[in-house]
Amino acid sequence: MKKKILLAGLLLILAALIIIAENETPSWSQYQEEYFQEQIAGLQAQLGAARDNAEKSRLQQEIAAYQKRKPEIIDLVLPDGKVERCKTCHVGLEEISSSHPSNTFGCAVCHGGNPLSLDKATAHAQMYGGGHPGSLNVAALSCGGTGANGVLCHAGNPEEAKNEVDLVKTSIMSTKAGELSVLRRMFGYDKTEEVPGLSKGQVAALYPNPLPGRANQQDFQQNCLRQCHQSGGDLPVLTTANNGSWSGAPEQDGTQAKGQAGAQSKIQGSGCETCHVLTNPAHTYTGTDTTMKSNNIGYGMVHSLTTQIPYTQCNQCHNQGNHDPVNLNFALRSDMTKVIRDWKSGDTTWLDRVQDYYLPGEIFARCEVSLDCIDCHTRQDVMGDGKLHTSQYEAVHLQCQDCHGTKENLPQTKKIVDSHDLAFEEQITNPKFPALKVGDEILVTGKGEELPFIRHQGNEWLQSSRVTGQTFKVPLVYGSKCQQSLLEQGADSCHKCHDRSASHP
Ligand code: HEC
Ligand code: HEC
Ligand code: HEC
Ligand code: HEC
Ligand code: HEC
Ligand code: HEC
Ligand code: HEC
Structure with missing residues (x-):
């Protein structure tokens, strides 16, 4: 009898608990x-x-x-029948891109995690790279993974150019091997650009004893090697109030952000998204996913991948200030307040653009300002060519003459004869430039890389910006009054005469 009462009592409690759980x-x-x-x-x-x-x-x-x-509950049913429920919480999240539609890709293919769970902690457990699936330590699983239909994504392809994950890991922007090499040579440790013991894909920040025996070795590691690389290097959080700072607490619109933001004020470069997900100076998410709070810093503005990368994105690291190789420290440029203001609101005039683009006092030709960085720098310049370069000058493929030719030569071109040409690949991901057709004549660099957004038509060489879509006529050196020497084709030589820094004191 007693047992039955006990059992009934337990059942009652259980029923009550279920009701409470359902009401919450x-x-x-x-x-x-x-x-x-x-x-x-x-x-x-x-x-x-x-x-x-x-x-x-x-x-x-x-x-x-x-x-x-x-x-x-929002069930995303993928073509292979698998169900994902992440959108139940992330209902407001933007589509990541038209080439990765959520109804075929889902979320877990890029993020990992447990897509059936409706509990935050369980759903997020084992996510690749937390909020940053493109971080280079997990990119092989996310970007480099295999799609539900067996398609290899961005790694493991027989065609090297499609293995962005492997390429980017060896790029000098990920390794920072250039900086390590320059300093070691300057202090007399190595005689050539080679750095003994630095292996392919290794990040220079992890190189043991970069300046052995020197008191400022630690400054070199902290202030130089650890900053500004795409494999987890610290990036500056730029805000108007702190005038840009590597470690200052972030603020938004003049007010100090509260809560956890102060603790995570360090933003790190995280692989693919450093370039492919556009950020604002404070690295805050401003999209429509209500789970993401604005003081949660370290994210792109919206959940969106792009190849239309404006110069401001590259300038998260480039053109931010001056390196002092003797004292081994870095000073932010003095006009940072203006740069940040214009980054937020967009450059309105040419003068704004000139002033924000490069450091005060730097010298450049007009095209180096009117065009965006990726209108010039090729795919191998930005995502690497698979070689471990230890010098920027060796890593950079592009030359002024690739577009302008010389006094004796026209720029090199190639006629598209095959609809499987890799040049079409860039068109798929970037519709900003005019559609490419078999029969078109495109520009090819001295190293053989194709620039399908620069076309030779009749007597004209036309370039469409991959960022703005604006069209430019490329003026040729061939047949012009240019006084260059055939043997001096480096940018420094051209800049002696072609100098736009007058408008940028
Ligand atoms: C093609 C790969 C890909 C797919 C598919 C994808 N994401 Fe993302 N997601 C990313 C990347 C890359 C980031 C990092 C963006 C950044 O650094 O701000 C990200 C960031 C996020 C964030 C943080 C907010 C933000 O925008 O930075 C959330 C939340 C998120 N994803 C949820 C999802 C959900 C839910 C799905 C499925 C509907 C999904 N993602 C599908 C690549 C993807
Ligand atoms: C129960 C609700 C819930 C579910 C289910 C859920 N999330 Fe989230 N997610 C959140 C919240 C809330 C945040 C905001 C940050 C926080 O509070 O931790 C977030 C943040 C994120 C972020 C940003 C990085 C981070 O960790 O803060 C990513 C990426 C993300 N979620 C992906 C996913 C993916 C992928 C799934 C499915 C596998 C998923 N989420 C399922 C609630 C959820
Ligand atoms: C996370 C920081 C970071 C971002 C973002 C970044 N870079 Fe770099 N980049 C570097 C560093 C650091 C170096 C030099 C490394 C060295 O010398 O060791 C470099 C070197 C280069 C070089 C010379 C070497 C080479 O690979 O050709 C070019 C060109 C270049 N960057 C272009 C770009 C462009 C274009 C973008 C934007 C699409 C960009 N970078 C975005 C950090 C960055
Ligand atoms: C330094 C900036 C930068 C980083 C980091 C970067 N990309 Fe790119 N990526 C670009 C630019 C610029 C383009 C357009 C270049 C082109 O197509 O010539 C591009 C194009 C692409 C394309 C389109 C195909 C194509 O050839 O145009 C894919 C896919 C891609 N990137 C994947 C990745 C992956 C995956 C990662 C991380 C492993 C990554 N990218 C890291 C700058 C970057
Ligand atoms: C990707 C192609 C490309 C590359 C590479 C390139 N340019 Fe240009 N250049 C252009 C275009 C397009 C214009 C027209 C720009 C405009 O109208 O604003 C131009 C214009 C010029 C002009 C005439 C405008 C002026 O008054 O300054 C000079 C000089 C010039 N470039 C020099 C250079 C130098 C020096 C380099 C190497 C650092 C270089 N270019 C690299 C595409 C290129
Ligand atoms: C000694 C000075 C000098 C040097 C060095 C020099 N240029 Fe020139 N360049 C000129 C002059 C002068 C003109 C003619 C300007 C004019 O017609 O208004 C010119 C014209 C040009 C033009 C045609 C501009 C137009 O609007 O038609 C281009 C492109 C150009 N140079 C590129 C280069 C490049 C690239 C280099 C480096 C490899 C270079 N120049 C080096 C002096 C120089
Ligand atoms: C008009 C084309 C053009 C534009 C725009 C351009 N670059 Fe370059 N860049 C070049 C050329 C050409 C070289 C190779 C210069 C040489 O002859 O040494 C170069 C070299 C570099 C180098 C190697 C180091 C050096 O100073 O020579 C870096 C780093 C670099 N560019 C980054 C960038 C970044 C970041 C942007 C945008 C903020 C950018 N470039 C915009 C044409 C351009």
């Missing part, structure tokens, strides 16, 4: 409610500004639909 709103439904409210607020603002009646009633219908919408 799961966190995912709160995120969805927040998302609906944000959408409604946005639509209401649009409604206030709308003039047209048809537009008004469309907005009203949309608002009503969100008001009626109830939170529900």
